[in-house]
Amino acid sequence: MLSTDDVNLSQIARMAGVGRVAVVNWRRRHGGLDATGGTQESPTFPRAAAEQWLRALGKLPQTTPAEPATLTFEGGQTVTAYVPDLRVPGPGDRYDRYEEFGGYIAAEGRDGIPWPRASVRIDVPGQTPYEVTDANVDISYAGGNWQYLSLIWPAPRRQLLATTPTTAPTKER
Numbered sequence: 001m002l003s004t005d006d007v008n009l010s011q012i013a014r015m016a017g018v019g020r021v022a023v024v025n026w027r028r029r030h031g032g033l034d035a036t037g038g039t040q041e042s043p044t045f046p047r048a049a050a051e052q053w054l055r056a057l058g059k060l061p062q063t064t065p066a067e068p069a070t071l072t073f074e075g076g077q078t079v080t081a082y083v084p085d086l087r088v089p090g091p092g093d094r095y096d097r098y099e100e101f102g103g104y105i106a107a108e109g110r111d112g113i114p115w116p117r118a119s120v121r122i123d124v125p126g127q128t129p130y131e132v133t134d135a136n137v138d139i140s141y142a143g144g145n146w147q148y149l150s151l152i153w154p155a156p157r158r159q160l161l162a163t164t165p166t167t168a169p170t171k172e173r
Helices: 009-016 020-030 047-057
Strands: 006-008 043-046 069-073 078-087 098-106 117-123 130-143 146-154 158-160
Touching: 006 009, 006 047, 009 020, 009 047, 009 078, 043 047, 069 098, 098 130, 117 146
Parallel strands: none
Antiparallel strands: 006 043, 069 078, 069 117, 078 098, 098 146, 117 130, 130 146, 130 158
16 A cells, blocks of 8 residues: 555656656656555555655646645535646647646545536636636546546636736727
8 A cells, every 4th residue: 555655656656747757758768756665566655755856857737836736626525636737738749639637635535526527616726726627527536535636628618717907998089
């Protein structure tokens, strides 16, 4: 069982926004990340060491906030998502019509999350809050008491909630 301070290869891959195989290859090629638990097939690593290793390789997205995000689902259920990540693909990306939000939640926090679709307000520290309507909801096992929450939606379903300052009307002279 993983402690909240330990991560496995799949979790490290999510931090970097890649597949598990990429992390395995980086470990073979670059070294520098030693397992402290788990098995040979499924090693575990201290979360802080994994983040530092990814940063040293230039593989940790700079936009990953250190503070958790707050998700408020239609109906009032509130969940805290750790290591939140919003992916907004650019032109030419393979899946350029869909956006995705992901983050780790406590397993007991999943009760009451609408499934398989939900409307949700997402507040990520340092970013403009936004609302998503009718997102696909996926919750997968991440180890220990943690699960990975993923929300996927077509780009037009995301609406920023910041107020835009308006200029006062001017009188014509």
